[in-house]
Amino acid sequence: MGNREDLLAGALACLKDRGWARTTVRDIATAAGVNHAAIGYHFGSRDALLTEAFMLAMEEWGDEVEKATAAGVDPDASPRERYEAFWREAIASFGRSRELWLATIEAGVQAEHTPKIKELVQMGMQMSRTGFASKLLGVPEETLDGQTARTVGSIQLALMSGLLMQWLIDPENAPSEQDIADGLVALAAHITNSPRA
Template identity: 35%
Template sequence: MGHREDLLEGAKRCLLEKGFVRTTARDVVKESGTNLASIGYHYGSKDALLAEAYVDLIANLGEGFDGFGGDGTVGEPGSLERFQEVWANVTRSFTEARSIWMLTFEVITNDDRLPGVREQLVKAQDEGRRGLIPLLLGGRESDVDDETLRTVGGFYQTLLNGLCVQWLFDPASATPASHLTEGLRRVIEATAKTGG
């Protein structure tokens, strides 16, 4: 590995151990075996490096949402079976990778202290929305248009964020995927009865 990759891996370890606010550039250098100048050269700033490390952690985590391997997802795209399985995988990640999800709330609650990180993560938010759509509905990320990204992607991201808060706050009372799916089924039925 080169310095760029070493820095990224070191930053990930620091984030998981210390979080955004408490991680210093010197911590990353120590953890990665590189030097301070490498951070500026490869990433521009410590905040930019930490943001990229966080996005990478979340992206790797998201790869497990589809049945942990890409070919294990049951149910047809858009079906309630697919919906339930994907959300079961997502909720499992809240307990198995709690430290990664806690970083999200650190950014939200410290956004005034992490302006560079926040800006980068706002940009990455659309990538997350875009990735959820084919996971649940099928198709390819590259085919997701802007309207679908804003509406369907926004809907799925709202579910993700809400579930994350519930599972991190109190897993015992958090909504399981089966209840979320039953709730969706009932909403669909009620909408069908009213004609719209």
């Protein structure tokens, strides 16, 4: 393990607990236990290093999501129980890997200023849509039609990032897994009813 790996690890750490914008080359170098000149040598620039570190963060993020979706596949449970189990695990992950999740939100902001990041986030969102839709409905990704991915997948993805924000900023008032399922069902029921509810 040379400086290169140390720098990547240090950059990932900084990305999590300082965020993209406020990490300096010296922050990274200190976290990595390396002279900051090594950044220029191995990566060319601070931004290039951070971009590469962000890819590591996306992998970790994928693992966390997978862990949550894995919780929602008990064949003996009802769909609702499975759905709540998913959120129970997701919410736990929000707390357990708080900094990581925070970094994913900041990535959304950073995407606006760094084209490469934008591409990565777009890719991640597309994969999430189909992944969520398939796992949620219990249909293999191959046989999943694009329309369902765009509807169910997009909604689940939106709930994921939206509820993440609530849990990060105001966990006191954020909805529990039951609240989520209740709200979803109540909202859909209201929309479906032809007369006023």
